Amino acid sequence: MQVPQIALLLVQLAVMASQALEMGYYAATCPDAEAIVRQTMERQHYNDPTLAPAIIRMLFHDCFVRGCDASVMIVPTRTRSSERVAIPNQTLRGFNAVDAIKRALESACPRTVSCADALALMARDAVALLGGNPYDVPLGRRDGLQSNPWEVDLPPPFARLDDALRAFAARGFSSEETVVLFGAHTVGGAHCSSFRSRLTNPDGIMDERLRCDMLDTCGAADLPLDKDPVPFLDPDTPFVVDNNYYAQLMSNKTLLQVDQEAATHHATAAHVAYYAASPDAFMQRFSEVMAKLSNVGVLEGDAGEVRKVCSKYNTD
Numbered sequence: 001m002q003v004p005q006i007a008l009l010l011v012q013l014a015v016m017a018s019q020a021l022e023m024g025y026y027a028a029t030c031p032d033a034e035a036i037v038r039q040t041m042e043r044q045h046y047n048d049p050t051l052a053p054a055i056i057r058m059l060f061h062d063c064f065v066r067g068c069d070a071s072v073m074i075v076p077t078r079t080r081s082s083e084r085v086a087i088p089n090q091t092l093r094g095f096n097a098v099d100a101i102k103r104a105l106e107s108a109c110p111r112t113v114s115c116a117d118a119l120a121l122m123a124r125d126a127v128a129l130l131g132g133n134p135y136d137v138p139l140g141r142r143d144g145l146q147s148n149p150w151e152v153d154l155p156p157p158f159a160r161l162d163d164a165l166r167a168f169a170a171r172g173f174s175s176e177e178t179v180v181l182f183g184a185h186t187v188g189g190a191h192c193s194s195f196r197s198r199l200t201n202p203d204g205i206m207d208e209r210l211r212c213d214m215l216d217t218c219g220a221a222d223l224p225l226d227k228d229p230v231p232f233l234d235p236d237t238p239f240v241v242d243n244n245y246y247a248q249l250m251s252n253k254t255l256l257q258v259d260q261e262a263a264t265h266h267a268t269a270a271h272v273a274y275y276a277a278s279p280d281a282f283m284q285r286f287s288e289v290m291a292k293l294s295n296v297g298v299l300e301g302d303a304g305e306v307r308k309v310c311s312k313y314n315t316d
């Protein structure tokens with residue numbers, strides 16, 4: 001078995017076993033933990049509305065690799081690499097916000113609240129700040145002791161949908177749940193590099209007006225990431241969790257190729273049409289499936305550690 005397969009198997013086993021998270025886990029040891037996260041998220045959100053989408057994406061990137069164990073937060077050192085160097089993680093943002101929240105948690109209750117729990121709460125608060133439905137987050141996750149770039153097997157934006165569906169199924173998500181999670185692309189932005197090839201080599205699917213507009217915005221030539229424009233994924237309401245994204249898929253007005261395929265694929269097209277027509281159902285399911293995402297492959301009990309600083313293991 002290859003190393004990524006073994007890591008995935010461990011995640012699958014942990015998904016099955018992760019029934020021990022609890023509501024009120026910090027009631028005795030850090031009663032204000034949830035309020036501290038919420039207040040800090042609120043403050044940061046009003047300074048920078050692009051943070052909340054970034055945190056939702058960070059949760060996905062963390063939970064998909066080794067489960068929700070904050071492995072995505074580890075900064076590489078001279079001697080030890082980490083998930084942060086893998087290509088899909090090079091455009092993750094929001095690490096400073098995680099650090100700020102962790103500092104606030106550490107000053108209220110040292111060495112108590114894990115970074116994995118902090119991120120799960122931050123993502124829940126991000127959804128609510130963007131107008132999504134509130135949901136409960138049972139707590140008790142522990143932080144991982146491994147973070148390896150070669151284990152990052154997140155689907156790329158040009159993946160075939162079949163491959164992406166397989167990746168989600170391996171973590172316990174049905175096609176319907178995968179379509180609901182794709183709905184996160186109703187907020188935030190994407191660097192042109194993740195869809196420029198659709199502009200320069202037209203696939204005959206992308207709406208021609210959108211293609212021309214994006215070609216104006218992005219240009220045809222590759223740019224370094226820090227110079228690459230970041231258009232909104234849902235330009236109508238980029239900071240609102242709503243079902244707009246599905247209507248955009250159905251009118252071929254979406255940026256990422258893998259998303260576009262969901263509009264016509266036999267396993268997903270009916271779900272896309274349903275959520276395009278059913279805003280309330282989407283809002284409810286989005287929160288339910290985000291809650292499920294927050295529980296993938298968590299470490300519990302004595303496994304792992306509670307990091308003091310989210311970007312570093314407690315001991316090297």
Ligand code: HEM
Binds near residue numbers: 189
């Ligand atoms: C096959 C699955 C997926 C692919 C290929 C994919 C790919 C991408 C790409 C390429 C971007 C643009 C990043 C950038 O250039 O800065 C992006 C943004 C984003 N993704 Fe996904 N994604 C997937 C699934 C998900 C899921 C499951 C979630 C959350 C539940 C999610 C949440 C987001 C959010 C919120 C953004 C905007 C981030 C920001 O504004 O910084 N994505 N995604």
